Amino acid sequence: MAESSTYTADDVRELTLPVVRGRPAAFVGDTGAGGLHHLVHFMLNAVYWDARRGACRDFALEVGTEGAVSLFSTGRFAPPAELAEVVRGRGFRQLEPEWGRDSMLRRWSWSIGVPSSLVLSSRYEVDTWEGTRQWHLSGVEGHSTREAREVQPAEPLPIAAEKGIRIRLVPDATLFETTVFDAENLSRRCRELAFLVPGVRAHFTDHRTGESTRLYYAGxxxxxxxxxxxxxxxxxxxxxxxxxxxxxxxxxxxxxxxxxxxxxxxxxxxxxxxxxxxxxxxxxxxxxxxxxxxxxxxxxxxxxxxxxxxxxxxxxx
Missing domain, CATH: 3.30.230.10 (Ribosomal Protein S5; domain 2)
Known part of the structure:
Protein backbone atom coordinates (compact mmCIF):
# COMPACT_ATOMS: atom_id res chain seq x y z
CA MET A 1 0.00 0.00 0.00
CA ALA A 2 1.41 3.40 -0.96
CA GLU A 3 2.02 5.82 1.87
CA SER A 4 -0.98 8.09 2.35
CA SER A 5 -2.71 10.07 5.04
CA THR A 6 -5.94 8.18 4.35
CA TYR A 7 -6.70 4.49 4.68
CA THR A 8 -9.85 3.07 3.17
CA ALA A 9 -11.37 -0.30 2.39
CA ASP A 10 -9.90 0.02 -1.12
CA ASP A 11 -6.45 -0.37 0.42
CA VAL A 12 -7.34 -3.80 1.82
CA ARG A 13 -7.28 -6.69 -0.62
CA GLU A 14 -6.55 -9.62 1.68
CA LEU A 15 -5.61 -10.35 5.27
CA THR A 16 -1.85 -10.26 4.81
CA LEU A 17 0.36 -11.54 7.59
CA PRO A 18 2.05 -8.19 8.33
CA VAL A 19 -1.32 -6.45 8.60
CA VAL A 20 -2.87 -8.89 11.07
CA ARG A 21 0.15 -9.98 13.08
CA GLY A 22 1.46 -6.44 13.22
CA ARG A 23 -1.75 -5.12 14.81
CA PRO A 24 -3.57 -8.08 16.41
CA ALA A 25 -5.67 -5.88 18.71
CA ALA A 26 -7.21 -4.21 15.66
CA PHE A 27 -8.73 -7.56 14.68
CA VAL A 28 -9.58 -9.19 18.03
CA GLY A 29 -10.04 -6.17 20.31
CA ASP A 30 -6.98 -6.56 22.53
CA THR A 31 -4.08 -8.89 23.22
CA GLY A 32 -5.34 -9.97 26.64
CA ALA A 33 -7.87 -12.64 27.59
CA GLY A 34 -10.64 -10.97 25.60
CA GLY A 35 -8.69 -11.02 22.36
CA LEU A 36 -7.53 -14.58 22.99
CA HIS A 37 -11.09 -15.84 23.27
CA HIS A 38 -12.08 -13.90 20.17
CA LEU A 39 -9.97 -16.37 18.20
CA VAL A 40 -12.47 -19.06 19.17
CA HIS A 41 -15.51 -16.78 18.91
CA PHE A 42 -14.65 -16.06 15.26
CA MET A 43 -14.61 -19.79 14.58
CA LEU A 44 -17.90 -20.34 16.41
CA ASN A 45 -19.52 -17.48 14.48
CA ALA A 46 -18.71 -19.30 11.25
CA VAL A 47 -20.46 -22.39 12.61
CA TYR A 48 -23.42 -20.23 13.66
CA TRP A 49 -23.98 -18.95 10.12
CA ASP A 50 -23.87 -22.49 8.72
CA ALA A 51 -26.35 -23.56 11.40
CA ARG A 52 -28.63 -20.62 10.57
CA ARG A 53 -29.00 -21.84 7.00
CA GLY A 54 -29.60 -25.41 8.20
CA ALA A 55 -26.29 -26.92 7.01
CA CYS A 56 -24.69 -27.53 10.41
CA ARG A 57 -26.58 -29.64 12.93
CA ASP A 58 -23.68 -30.62 15.22
CA PHE A 59 -20.48 -28.98 16.40
CA ALA A 60 -17.86 -29.90 18.98
CA LEU A 61 -15.37 -27.57 20.66
CA GLU A 62 -12.41 -29.01 22.56
CA VAL A 63 -9.59 -27.48 24.60
CA GLY A 64 -6.49 -29.68 24.67
CA THR A 65 -4.12 -30.30 27.56
CA GLU A 66 -1.34 -28.47 25.69
CA GLY A 67 -3.46 -25.33 25.22
CA ALA A 68 -4.67 -25.96 21.68
CA VAL A 69 -8.31 -25.50 20.73
CA SER A 70 -10.19 -27.60 18.18
CA LEU A 71 -13.57 -27.01 16.54
CA PHE A 72 -15.38 -29.52 14.35
CA SER A 73 -18.69 -28.82 12.61
CA THR A 74 -20.84 -30.84 10.25
CA GLY A 75 -22.37 -29.79 6.95
CA ARG A 76 -19.45 -27.82 5.51
CA PHE A 77 -16.91 -29.12 2.99
CA ALA A 78 -14.15 -26.91 1.60
CA PRO A 79 -12.67 -28.02 -1.73
CA PRO A 80 -8.84 -27.87 -1.58
CA ALA A 81 -8.52 -24.84 -3.85
CA GLU A 82 -11.16 -22.94 -1.89
CA LEU A 83 -9.62 -23.96 1.42
CA ALA A 84 -6.26 -22.56 0.31
CA GLU A 85 -7.89 -19.23 -0.55
CA VAL A 86 -9.70 -19.09 2.80
CA VAL A 87 -6.60 -19.62 4.95
CA ARG A 88 -4.87 -16.84 3.01
CA GLY A 89 -7.66 -14.43 3.93
CA ARG A 90 -8.79 -13.63 0.42
CA GLY A 91 -12.31 -12.61 1.42
CA PHE A 92 -11.75 -8.91 0.67
CA ARG A 93 -10.94 -9.60 -2.97
CA GLN A 94 -13.30 -9.30 -5.91
CA LEU A 95 -14.35 -12.94 -6.23
CA GLU A 96 -14.35 -14.83 -9.48
CA PRO A 97 -17.64 -16.32 -10.77
CA GLU A 98 -16.28 -19.81 -10.09
CA TRP A 99 -16.84 -19.26 -6.36
CA GLY A 100 -20.51 -20.08 -5.97
CA ARG A 101 -23.09 -18.48 -3.71
CA ASP A 102 -22.39 -20.97 -0.93
CA SER A 103 -18.61 -20.53 -1.10
CA MET A 104 -16.81 -19.91 2.19
CA LEU A 105 -15.19 -16.91 0.47
CA ARG A 106 -18.58 -15.22 0.30
CA ARG A 107 -19.21 -15.55 4.03
CA TRP A 108 -17.69 -12.91 6.29
CA SER A 109 -17.14 -15.28 9.18
CA TRP A 110 -15.34 -17.89 7.07
CA SER A 111 -13.39 -15.57 4.79
CA ILE A 112 -12.34 -12.90 7.33
CA GLY A 113 -13.00 -14.10 10.89
CA VAL A 114 -11.52 -17.60 10.69
CA PRO A 115 -8.40 -16.52 8.73
CA SER A 116 -7.74 -13.87 11.38
CA SER A 117 -7.72 -16.61 14.01
CA LEU A 118 -5.33 -18.73 11.95
CA VAL A 119 -2.92 -15.88 11.30
CA LEU A 120 -2.74 -15.10 15.04
CA SER A 121 -1.86 -18.69 15.94
CA SER A 122 1.59 -20.20 16.35
CA ARG A 123 0.41 -23.22 14.35
CA TYR A 124 -2.84 -24.50 12.89
CA GLU A 125 -4.35 -27.47 11.11
CA VAL A 126 -7.49 -27.56 8.97
CA ASP A 127 -9.14 -30.81 7.89
CA THR A 128 -12.19 -31.17 5.71
CA TRP A 129 -14.20 -34.26 4.81
CA GLU A 130 -16.60 -35.21 2.04
CA GLY A 131 -17.93 -38.72 2.34
CA THR A 132 -14.98 -41.02 2.97
CA ARG A 133 -12.35 -38.57 1.64
CA GLN A 134 -10.32 -36.14 3.75
CA TRP A 135 -8.03 -33.21 2.94
CA HIS A 136 -5.51 -31.58 5.29
CA LEU A 137 -3.81 -28.19 5.38
CA SER A 138 -1.46 -26.86 8.08
CA GLY A 139 0.48 -23.70 8.82
CA VAL A 140 2.91 -21.99 11.17
CA GLU A 141 2.53 -18.36 12.32
CA GLY A 142 -0.06 -17.83 9.61
CA HIS A 143 2.01 -19.31 6.78
CA SER A 144 0.60 -22.45 5.17
CA THR A 145 3.45 -24.98 5.14
CA ARG A 146 2.23 -26.85 2.07
CA GLU A 147 -0.71 -27.15 -0.30
CA ALA A 148 -3.83 -28.97 0.82
CA ARG A 149 -3.30 -32.71 0.41
CA GLU A 150 -5.59 -35.68 0.53
CA VAL A 151 -5.16 -37.91 3.58
CA GLN A 152 -5.00 -41.62 2.90
CA PRO A 153 -6.39 -43.50 4.62
CA ALA A 154 -8.85 -40.90 5.81
CA GLU A 155 -9.64 -40.50 9.50
CA PRO A 156 -13.23 -41.15 10.58
CA LEU A 157 -15.23 -37.96 11.01
CA PRO A 158 -15.34 -36.90 14.68
CA ILE A 159 -19.13 -36.80 14.36
CA ALA A 160 -21.06 -39.02 11.94
CA ALA A 161 -21.96 -36.88 8.92
CA GLU A 162 -21.57 -36.62 5.14
CA LYS A 163 -19.45 -33.47 5.33
CA GLY A 164 -17.42 -31.71 7.99
CA ILE A 165 -14.54 -29.36 8.74
CA ARG A 166 -12.16 -29.23 11.70
CA ILE A 167 -9.91 -26.37 12.76
CA ARG A 168 -7.16 -26.76 15.33
CA LEU A 169 -4.95 -23.92 16.46
CA VAL A 170 -2.49 -22.94 19.16
CA PRO A 171 -2.54 -19.21 20.01
CA ASP A 172 0.75 -17.36 19.53
CA ALA A 173 2.34 -16.59 22.89
CA THR A 174 4.42 -13.82 21.30
CA LEU A 175 1.24 -11.92 20.37
CA PHE A 176 -1.01 -12.50 23.40
CA GLU A 177 -0.46 -11.69 27.05
CA THR A 178 -2.06 -15.00 28.01
CA THR A 179 -2.72 -18.21 26.07
CA VAL A 180 -4.84 -19.97 28.71
CA PHE A 181 -8.43 -20.46 27.61
CA ASP A 182 -11.21 -20.05 30.16
CA ALA A 183 -13.53 -23.06 30.07
CA GLU A 184 -16.49 -21.10 31.45
CA ASN A 185 -16.17 -18.49 28.70
CA LEU A 186 -16.07 -21.06 25.90
CA SER A 187 -18.77 -23.28 27.41
CA ARG A 188 -21.06 -20.27 27.79
CA ARG A 189 -20.47 -19.31 24.16
CA CYS A 190 -21.35 -22.82 22.99
CA ARG A 191 -24.52 -22.69 25.09
CA GLU A 192 -25.50 -19.35 23.57
CA LEU A 193 -25.18 -20.70 20.03
CA ALA A 194 -27.17 -23.79 21.00
CA PHE A 195 -30.21 -21.84 22.18
CA LEU A 196 -29.91 -19.09 19.53
CA VAL A 197 -30.20 -21.75 16.80
CA PRO A 198 -32.87 -24.21 18.05
CA GLY A 199 -32.09 -27.85 17.33
CA VAL A 200 -28.32 -27.53 16.96
CA ARG A 201 -26.38 -30.04 19.06
CA ALA A 202 -23.24 -28.70 20.75
CA HIS A 203 -20.54 -30.55 22.68
CA PHE A 204 -17.87 -28.78 24.73
CA THR A 205 -14.91 -30.69 26.20
CA ASP A 206 -12.03 -29.41 28.32
CA HIS A 207 -9.36 -32.10 28.34
CA ARG A 208 -7.40 -30.19 31.00
CA THR A 209 -10.05 -30.98 33.60
CA GLY A 210 -12.10 -33.74 31.98
CA GLU A 211 -15.19 -31.49 31.84
CA SER A 212 -17.62 -32.45 29.08
CA THR A 213 -20.97 -30.79 28.39
CA ARG A 214 -23.59 -31.57 25.77
CA LEU A 215 -26.00 -28.78 24.86
CA TYR A 216 -29.26 -28.99 22.97
CA TYR A 217 -32.24 -26.60 23.00
CA ALA A 218 -35.05 -27.71 20.72
CA GLY A 219 -37.15 -24.85 22.10
Whole structure:
Protein backbone atom coordinates (compact mmCIF):
# COMPACT_ATOMS: atom_id res chain seq x y z
CA MET A 1 0.00 0.00 0.00
CA ALA A 2 1.41 3.40 -0.96
CA GLU A 3 2.02 5.82 1.87
CA SER A 4 -0.98 8.09 2.35
CA SER A 5 -2.71 10.07 5.04
CA THR A 6 -5.94 8.18 4.35
CA TYR A 7 -6.70 4.49 4.68
CA THR A 8 -9.85 3.07 3.17
CA ALA A 9 -11.37 -0.30 2.39
CA ASP A 10 -9.90 0.02 -1.12
CA ASP A 11 -6.45 -0.37 0.42
CA VAL A 12 -7.34 -3.80 1.82
CA ARG A 13 -7.28 -6.69 -0.62
CA GLU A 14 -6.55 -9.62 1.68
CA LEU A 15 -5.61 -10.35 5.27
CA THR A 16 -1.85 -10.26 4.81
CA LEU A 17 0.36 -11.54 7.59
CA PRO A 18 2.05 -8.19 8.33
CA VAL A 19 -1.32 -6.45 8.60
CA VAL A 20 -2.87 -8.89 11.07
CA ARG A 21 0.15 -9.98 13.08
CA GLY A 22 1.46 -6.44 13.22
CA ARG A 23 -1.75 -5.12 14.81
CA PRO A 24 -3.57 -8.08 16.41
CA ALA A 25 -5.67 -5.88 18.71
CA ALA A 26 -7.21 -4.21 15.66
CA PHE A 27 -8.73 -7.56 14.68
CA VAL A 28 -9.58 -9.19 18.03
CA GLY A 29 -10.04 -6.17 20.31
CA ASP A 30 -6.98 -6.56 22.53
CA THR A 31 -4.08 -8.89 23.22
CA GLY A 32 -5.34 -9.97 26.64
CA ALA A 33 -7.87 -12.64 27.59
CA GLY A 34 -10.64 -10.97 25.60
CA GLY A 35 -8.69 -11.02 22.36
CA LEU A 36 -7.53 -14.58 22.99
CA HIS A 37 -11.09 -15.84 23.27
CA HIS A 38 -12.08 -13.90 20.17
CA LEU A 39 -9.97 -16.37 18.20
CA VAL A 40 -12.47 -19.06 19.17
CA HIS A 41 -15.51 -16.78 18.91
CA PHE A 42 -14.65 -16.06 15.26
CA MET A 43 -14.61 -19.79 14.58
CA LEU A 44 -17.90 -20.34 16.41
CA ASN A 45 -19.52 -17.48 14.48
CA ALA A 46 -18.71 -19.30 11.25
CA VAL A 47 -20.46 -22.39 12.61
CA TYR A 48 -23.42 -20.23 13.66
CA TRP A 49 -23.98 -18.95 10.12
CA ASP A 50 -23.87 -22.49 8.72
CA ALA A 51 -26.35 -23.56 11.40
CA ARG A 52 -28.63 -20.62 10.57
CA ARG A 53 -29.00 -21.84 7.00
CA GLY A 54 -29.60 -25.41 8.20
CA ALA A 55 -26.29 -26.92 7.01
CA CYS A 56 -24.69 -27.53 10.41
CA ARG A 57 -26.58 -29.64 12.93
CA ASP A 58 -23.68 -30.62 15.22
CA PHE A 59 -20.48 -28.98 16.40
CA ALA A 60 -17.86 -29.90 18.98
CA LEU A 61 -15.37 -27.57 20.66
CA GLU A 62 -12.41 -29.01 22.56
CA VAL A 63 -9.59 -27.48 24.60
CA GLY A 64 -6.49 -29.68 24.67
CA THR A 65 -4.12 -30.30 27.56
CA GLU A 66 -1.34 -28.47 25.69
CA GLY A 67 -3.46 -25.33 25.22
CA ALA A 68 -4.67 -25.96 21.68
CA VAL A 69 -8.31 -25.50 20.73
CA SER A 70 -10.19 -27.60 18.18
CA LEU A 71 -13.57 -27.01 16.54
CA PHE A 72 -15.38 -29.52 14.35
CA SER A 73 -18.69 -28.82 12.61
CA THR A 74 -20.84 -30.84 10.25
CA GLY A 75 -22.37 -29.79 6.95
CA ARG A 76 -19.45 -27.82 5.51
CA PHE A 77 -16.91 -29.12 2.99
CA ALA A 78 -14.15 -26.91 1.60
CA PRO A 79 -12.67 -28.02 -1.73
CA PRO A 80 -8.84 -27.87 -1.58
CA ALA A 81 -8.52 -24.84 -3.85
CA GLU A 82 -11.16 -22.94 -1.89
CA LEU A 83 -9.62 -23.96 1.42
CA ALA A 84 -6.26 -22.56 0.31
CA GLU A 85 -7.89 -19.23 -0.55
CA VAL A 86 -9.70 -19.09 2.80
CA VAL A 87 -6.60 -19.62 4.95
CA ARG A 88 -4.87 -16.84 3.01
CA GLY A 89 -7.66 -14.43 3.93
CA ARG A 90 -8.79 -13.63 0.42
CA GLY A 91 -12.31 -12.61 1.42
CA PHE A 92 -11.75 -8.91 0.67
CA ARG A 93 -10.94 -9.60 -2.97
CA GLN A 94 -13.30 -9.30 -5.91
CA LEU A 95 -14.35 -12.94 -6.23
CA GLU A 96 -14.35 -14.83 -9.48
CA PRO A 97 -17.64 -16.32 -10.77
CA GLU A 98 -16.28 -19.81 -10.09
CA TRP A 99 -16.84 -19.26 -6.36
CA GLY A 100 -20.51 -20.08 -5.97
CA ARG A 101 -23.09 -18.48 -3.71
CA ASP A 102 -22.39 -20.97 -0.93
CA SER A 103 -18.61 -20.53 -1.10
CA MET A 104 -16.81 -19.91 2.19
CA LEU A 105 -15.19 -16.91 0.47
CA ARG A 106 -18.58 -15.22 0.30
CA ARG A 107 -19.21 -15.55 4.03
CA TRP A 108 -17.69 -12.91 6.29
CA SER A 109 -17.14 -15.28 9.18
CA TRP A 110 -15.34 -17.89 7.07
CA SER A 111 -13.39 -15.57 4.79
CA ILE A 112 -12.34 -12.90 7.33
CA GLY A 113 -13.00 -14.10 10.89
CA VAL A 114 -11.52 -17.60 10.69
CA PRO A 115 -8.40 -16.52 8.73
CA SER A 116 -7.74 -13.87 11.38
CA SER A 117 -7.72 -16.61 14.01
CA LEU A 118 -5.33 -18.73 11.95
CA VAL A 119 -2.92 -15.88 11.30
CA LEU A 120 -2.74 -15.10 15.04
CA SER A 121 -1.86 -18.69 15.94
CA SER A 122 1.59 -20.20 16.35
CA ARG A 123 0.41 -23.22 14.35
CA TYR A 124 -2.84 -24.50 12.89
CA GLU A 125 -4.35 -27.47 11.11
CA VAL A 126 -7.49 -27.56 8.97
CA ASP A 127 -9.14 -30.81 7.89
CA THR A 128 -12.19 -31.17 5.71
CA TRP A 129 -14.20 -34.26 4.81
CA GLU A 130 -16.60 -35.21 2.04
CA GLY A 131 -17.93 -38.72 2.34
CA THR A 132 -14.98 -41.02 2.97
CA ARG A 133 -12.35 -38.57 1.64
CA GLN A 134 -10.32 -36.14 3.75
CA TRP A 135 -8.03 -33.21 2.94
CA HIS A 136 -5.51 -31.58 5.29
CA LEU A 137 -3.81 -28.19 5.38
CA SER A 138 -1.46 -26.86 8.08
CA GLY A 139 0.48 -23.70 8.82
CA VAL A 140 2.91 -21.99 11.17
CA GLU A 141 2.53 -18.36 12.32
CA GLY A 142 -0.06 -17.83 9.61
CA HIS A 143 2.01 -19.31 6.78
CA SER A 144 0.60 -22.45 5.17
CA THR A 145 3.45 -24.98 5.14
CA ARG A 146 2.23 -26.85 2.07
CA GLU A 147 -0.71 -27.15 -0.30
CA ALA A 148 -3.83 -28.97 0.82
CA ARG A 149 -3.30 -32.71 0.41
CA GLU A 150 -5.59 -35.68 0.53
CA VAL A 151 -5.16 -37.91 3.58
CA GLN A 152 -5.00 -41.62 2.90
CA PRO A 153 -6.39 -43.50 4.62
CA ALA A 154 -8.85 -40.90 5.81
CA GLU A 155 -9.64 -40.50 9.50
CA PRO A 156 -13.23 -41.15 10.58
CA LEU A 157 -15.23 -37.96 11.01
CA PRO A 158 -15.34 -36.90 14.68
CA ILE A 159 -19.13 -36.80 14.36
CA ALA A 160 -21.06 -39.02 11.94
CA ALA A 161 -21.96 -36.88 8.92
CA GLU A 162 -21.57 -36.62 5.14
CA LYS A 163 -19.45 -33.47 5.33
CA GLY A 164 -17.42 -31.71 7.99
CA ILE A 165 -14.54 -29.36 8.74
CA ARG A 166 -12.16 -29.23 11.70
CA ILE A 167 -9.91 -26.37 12.76
CA ARG A 168 -7.16 -26.76 15.33
CA LEU A 169 -4.95 -23.92 16.46
CA VAL A 170 -2.49 -22.94 19.16
CA PRO A 171 -2.54 -19.21 20.01
CA ASP A 172 0.75 -17.36 19.53
CA ALA A 173 2.34 -16.59 22.89
CA THR A 174 4.42 -13.82 21.30
CA LEU A 175 1.24 -11.92 20.37
CA PHE A 176 -1.01 -12.50 23.40
CA GLU A 177 -0.46 -11.69 27.05
CA THR A 178 -2.06 -15.00 28.01
CA THR A 179 -2.72 -18.21 26.07
CA VAL A 180 -4.84 -19.97 28.71
CA PHE A 181 -8.43 -20.46 27.61
CA ASP A 182 -11.21 -20.05 30.16
CA ALA A 183 -13.53 -23.06 30.07
CA GLU A 184 -16.49 -21.10 31.45
CA ASN A 185 -16.17 -18.49 28.70
CA LEU A 186 -16.07 -21.06 25.90
CA SER A 187 -18.77 -23.28 27.41
CA ARG A 188 -21.06 -20.27 27.79
CA ARG A 189 -20.47 -19.31 24.16
CA CYS A 190 -21.35 -22.82 22.99
CA ARG A 191 -24.52 -22.69 25.09
CA GLU A 192 -25.50 -19.35 23.57
CA LEU A 193 -25.18 -20.70 20.03
CA ALA A 194 -27.17 -23.79 21.00
CA PHE A 195 -30.21 -21.84 22.18
CA LEU A 196 -29.91 -19.09 19.53
CA VAL A 197 -30.20 -21.75 16.80
CA PRO A 198 -32.87 -24.21 18.05
CA GLY A 199 -32.09 -27.85 17.33
CA VAL A 200 -28.32 -27.53 16.96
CA ARG A 201 -26.38 -30.04 19.06
CA ALA A 202 -23.24 -28.70 20.75
CA HIS A 203 -20.54 -30.55 22.68
CA PHE A 204 -17.87 -28.78 24.73
CA THR A 205 -14.91 -30.69 26.20
CA ASP A 206 -12.03 -29.41 28.32
CA HIS A 207 -9.36 -32.10 28.34
CA ARG A 208 -7.40 -30.19 31.00
CA THR A 209 -10.05 -30.98 33.60
CA GLY A 210 -12.10 -33.74 31.98
CA GLU A 211 -15.19 -31.49 31.84
CA SER A 212 -17.62 -32.45 29.08
CA THR A 213 -20.97 -30.79 28.39
CA ARG A 214 -23.59 -31.57 25.77
CA LEU A 215 -26.00 -28.78 24.86
CA TYR A 216 -29.26 -28.99 22.97
CA TYR A 217 -32.24 -26.60 23.00
CA ALA A 218 -35.05 -27.71 20.72
CA GLY A 219 -37.15 -24.85 22.10
CA UNK A 220 -34.49 -22.18 21.61
CA UNK A 221 -34.57 -19.07 23.81
CA UNK A 222 -37.83 -20.10 25.51
CA UNK A 223 -36.31 -23.39 26.66
CA UNK A 224 -33.22 -21.61 27.95
CA UNK A 225 -35.43 -19.19 29.87
CA UNK A 226 -37.25 -22.09 31.52
CA UNK A 227 -33.88 -23.47 32.55
CA UNK A 228 -32.81 -20.16 34.08
CA UNK A 229 -36.00 -19.78 36.09
CA UNK A 230 -36.29 -23.40 37.24
CA UNK A 231 -35.65 -22.49 40.90
CA UNK A 232 -37.53 -19.18 40.90
CA UNK A 233 -41.26 -18.82 41.69
CA UNK A 234 -42.97 -17.99 38.38
CA UNK A 235 -46.11 -15.95 37.90
CA UNK A 236 -47.06 -18.09 34.88
CA UNK A 237 -45.94 -21.66 34.10
CA UNK A 238 -44.50 -21.17 30.60
CA UNK A 239 -42.59 -18.25 29.03
CA UNK A 240 -44.46 -16.02 26.62
CA UNK A 241 -42.61 -16.72 23.37
CA UNK A 242 -42.79 -14.82 20.07
CA UNK A 243 -41.18 -15.42 16.68
CA UNK A 244 -41.87 -12.49 14.35
CA UNK A 245 -40.54 -11.61 10.88
CA UNK A 246 -40.81 -8.31 9.06
CA UNK A 247 -38.83 -6.16 6.60
CA UNK A 248 -36.01 -8.64 6.33
CA UNK A 249 -35.59 -9.09 10.08
CA UNK A 250 -36.57 -11.86 12.44
CA UNK A 251 -37.09 -11.43 16.17
CA UNK A 252 -37.38 -14.24 18.70
CA UNK A 253 -38.46 -13.16 22.15
CA UNK A 254 -39.28 -15.02 25.38
CA UNK A 255 -40.57 -13.41 28.58
CA UNK A 256 -41.08 -14.85 32.05
CA UNK A 257 -42.42 -12.90 35.03
CA UNK A 258 -41.07 -14.17 38.35
CA UNK A 259 -41.32 -13.44 42.06
CA UNK A 260 -37.73 -12.15 42.12
CA UNK A 261 -35.41 -9.67 40.51
CA UNK A 262 -34.39 -10.62 36.99
CA UNK A 263 -32.47 -9.53 33.94
CA UNK A 264 -33.03 -8.67 30.32
CA UNK A 265 -30.69 -10.13 27.71
CA UNK A 266 -30.65 -8.86 24.14
CA UNK A 267 -28.73 -10.35 21.18
CA UNK A 268 -28.06 -9.08 17.67
CA UNK A 269 -27.37 -12.32 15.82
CA UNK A 270 -24.85 -13.83 18.28
CA UNK A 271 -23.67 -10.58 19.86
CA UNK A 272 -24.98 -9.82 23.36
CA UNK A 273 -25.94 -6.18 23.02
CA UNK A 274 -27.37 -5.04 26.35
CA UNK A 275 -28.20 -6.37 29.81
CA UNK A 276 -30.41 -4.55 32.28
CA UNK A 277 -31.97 -5.28 35.65
CA UNK A 278 -35.72 -5.42 36.16
CA UNK A 279 -37.84 -6.00 39.22
CA UNK A 280 -39.95 -8.99 38.29
CA UNK A 281 -39.16 -10.42 34.90
CA UNK A 282 -36.62 -12.34 32.88
CA UNK A 283 -36.59 -11.76 29.14
CA UNK A 284 -34.70 -12.98 26.10
CA UNK A 285 -34.74 -11.01 22.88
CA UNK A 286 -33.03 -11.84 19.66
CA UNK A 287 -32.93 -10.01 16.36
CA UNK A 288 -31.55 -11.46 13.15
CA UNK A 289 -30.32 -9.49 10.16
CA UNK A 290 -31.16 -12.10 7.54
CA UNK A 291 -34.28 -12.12 5.35
CA UNK A 292 -36.96 -14.57 6.54
CA UNK A 293 -36.69 -16.74 3.43
CA UNK A 294 -33.10 -17.59 4.35
CA UNK A 295 -31.77 -16.53 0.94
CA UNK A 296 -30.13 -13.27 1.95
CA UNK A 297 -26.43 -12.63 2.13
CA UNK A 298 -24.70 -12.82 5.45
CA UNK A 299 -24.19 -9.43 7.06
CA UNK A 300 -21.06 -8.32 8.85
CA UNK A 301 -21.59 -8.61 12.60
CA UNK A 302 -22.86 -5.37 14.19
CA UNK A 303 -20.35 -3.11 15.80
CA UNK A 304 -20.03 -3.51 19.55
CA UNK A 305 -21.70 -0.94 21.76
CA UNK A 306 -19.69 0.90 24.41
CA UNK A 307 -19.77 -0.93 27.72
CA UNK A 308 -22.93 0.05 29.56
CA UNK A 309 -24.25 2.06 26.64
CA UNK A 310 -27.89 1.95 25.50
CA UNK A 311 -29.03 -0.19 22.60
CA UNK A 312 -29.17 1.77 19.36
CA UNK A 313 -30.59 1.16 15.90
CA UNK A 314 -27.26 2.43 14.50
CA UNK A 315 -25.62 -0.91 15.16
CA UNK A 316 -27.61 -2.57 12.41
CA UNK A 317 -25.94 -2.99 9.03
Missing amino acids: GVAERLLELTADVPRRHPEPLAFDVQWEGFRVRCALQWCEAEGDTWSYANTVRMHTSRSSSSKKWRRRESKPPDGEGEECEPPRALPRGGPASEKVWP
